Each structure stands twice: as structure tokens, then as C-alpha cells.
Amino acid sequence: MAFRPYPVPGRALRQIMRRHGNEIPPELLPPEQVPAPPPGVYVLSTRRPGAVGGPS
Numbered sequence: 001m002a003f004r005p006y007p008v009p010g011r012a013l014r015q016i017m018r019r020h021g022n023e024i025p026p027e028l029l030p031p032e033q034v035p036a037p038p039p040g041v042y043v044l045s046t047r048r049p050g051a052v053g054g055p056s
Helices: 009-019
Strands: none
């Protein structure tokens, strides 16, 4: 048996798949991507709306 300083990714995946009945375990799947919320309305300031629009 040859000495391998680092595991070969393909071989490691085959061993994992063999142990888990040819299904990738849930902990190895990438996390689900949550869609980004739509961009909101740009507001300069919410504290003093009268100061942003000029003199009232």
C-alpha cells in the first residue's frame, strides 16, 4: 500500500458513498442558499426626515 500524505478526494468520496448506501450524507451537502431580499428604498435618514428635504 502506498503512502499518501493527503487523501485523494475521489477515493474519499467513494468510501463515504459506500458507507451511506450511495447517498451523500446531509452533513456533507452544501447549505441551502436563502434568496436575498429585494432591495429596499434608499433613505438618507430616518431620524430627521425634515432635515433631508431642506427647510420646511
